Amino acid sequence: MIVTTKKLFEAAYGKYAIGAYNINNLEQTMGLFRGNVESKAPFIIQISKGARSYTHKKMLEGLITSADVVFPDAIFAVHLDHGDEETCYDCIDSGFYSSVMIDASHEPFDKNIEITRRVVEAAHAKGLVVEAELGQLGGVEEHVSVDEAHAKLTDPRQAREFMERSGCDSLAVAIGTSHGAFKFSGDQALRLDVLADIQKVLPGFPLVMHGSSSVPQEEVARINAAGGDMKGAKGVDASQFKRAAELGVTKINIDTDGRLVWTRVHREYFRDKPSEFDLRPIGKVFMSEYARFIADKNQKLGSAGHLDELRKLVG
Ligand code: 13P
Numbered sequence: 001m002i003v004t005t006k007k008l009f010e011a012a013y014g015k016y017a018i019g020a021y022n023i024n025n026l027e028q029t030m031g032l033f034r035g036n037v038e039s040k041a042p043f044i045i046q047i048s049k050g051a052r053s054y055t056h057k058k059m060l061e062g063l064i065t066s067a068d069v070v071f072p073d074a075i076f077a078v079h080l081d082h083g084d085e086e087t088c089y090d091c092i093d094s095g096f097y098s099s100v101m102i103d104a105s106h107e108p109f110d111k112n113i114e115i116t117r118r119v120v121e122a123a124h125a126k127g128l129v130v131e132a133e134l135g136q137l138g139g140v141e142e143h144v145s146v147d148e149a150h151a152k153l154t155d156p157r158q159a160r161e162f163m164e165r166s167g168c169d170s171l172a173v174a175i176g177t178s179h180g181a182f183k184f185s186g187d188q189a190l191r192l193d194v195l196a197d198i199q200k201v202l203p204g205f206p207l208v209m210h211g212s213s214s215v216p217q218e219e220v221a222r223i224n225a226a227g228g229d230m231k232g233a234k235g236v237d238a239s240q241f242k243r244a245a246e247l248g249v250t251k252i253n254i255d256t257d258g259r260l261v262w263t264r265v266h267r268e269y270f271r272d273k274p275s276e277f278d279l280r281p282i283g284k285v286f287m288s289e290y291a292r293f294i295a296d297k298n299q300k301l302g303s304a305g306h307l308d309e310l311r312k313l314v315g
Contacts, residue, residue, distance in 0.1 A: 002068065003314050005077045005099045006129045006169055008042050009206040009250040011310050016302030017245040020044035021294065022081060022255035024051045029063045031287040033071040035294025040307040044251060046081040061096045075310055088119045092126055101172070105133035109158060116166035134162045135174030137211050156197035163202060170206040170251065173198055177211035181233040181256050190240050192247065199248040206250040213256035214238040219264055226267035238300040245302055252301055261293045262286060
């Protein structure tokens with residue numbers, strides 16, 4: 001059942017965070033639904049601009065619609081990840097998405113508000129909700145010094161004004177994470193103090209954490225042992241998710257960790273079976289490993305086990 005993130009956030013606020021997982025293909029879709037239904041967790045499917053153009057935007061919609069039939073117990077939102085204005089309007093008009101993210105965080109404050117406001121008005125007119133971003137996350141290749149990194153964190157003093165003037169329904173905040181597999185060069189960690197300050201000015205308002213893959217060291221070691229080269233990869237400490245949820249984070253974005261599962265499964269499989277050339281046996285291994293990964297992540301987010309109570313709220 002497709003619901004808006006708004007409904008999911010109302011149920012989760014202050015108690016747990018909902019996993020927002022990026023998908024690109026059939027095998028991820030199957031593993032995602034299986035893992036969430038097995039762990040009884042609501043979830044958010046994230047579709048990026050790149051995922052929409054990987055094959056054709058209609059292909060993912062078709063996969064998700066079919067998965068909704070195959071897994072009738074699933075409760076989830078379908079969300080555009082990091083949209084520009086044009087892609088947001090395309091998703092709003094498609095009638096398929098339940099929420100969009102407009103990412104104008106690279107723009108100056110007022111311009112970010114102006115763009116976000118336009119998308120909010122178009123989305124609300126069609127019953128969709130909007131995530132916006134204030135502050136800026138680092139990228140995979142970025143080597144920012146600590147001072148520069150601090151300059152990009154969300155400024156709690158701006159958060160209330162941004163929310164009120166833009167009309168957004170949830171806010172992605174920059175609190176020290178970054179996208180990709182190489183997040184922290186030293187001992188940097190999540191700035192839960194900044195998160196607490198944001199919650200003080202936006203009590204009860206759903207916050208979002210991007211760049212939240214944990215980059216498990218065991219996964220990295222297995223990839224490297226099977227011919228990969230990911231030395232120095234490092235992610236967010238998953239034991240901080242529940243504290244972040246208490247501080248108002250209702251959605252936690254995970255993409256890289258899923259890619260690591262894909263990489264590990266494929267590297268090990270072909271290392272161990274060099275004469276194999278059938279795509280289905282390995283596809284099956286991946287789907288089951290991906291489902292296991294999702295179920296395990298939901299335990300860490302605290303979202304596992306909440307499906308039945310949520311069904312009563314949205315059903
Ligand atoms: P990771 O790269 O940490 O998985 O973050 C994904 C993300 O934030 C997508 O919006």
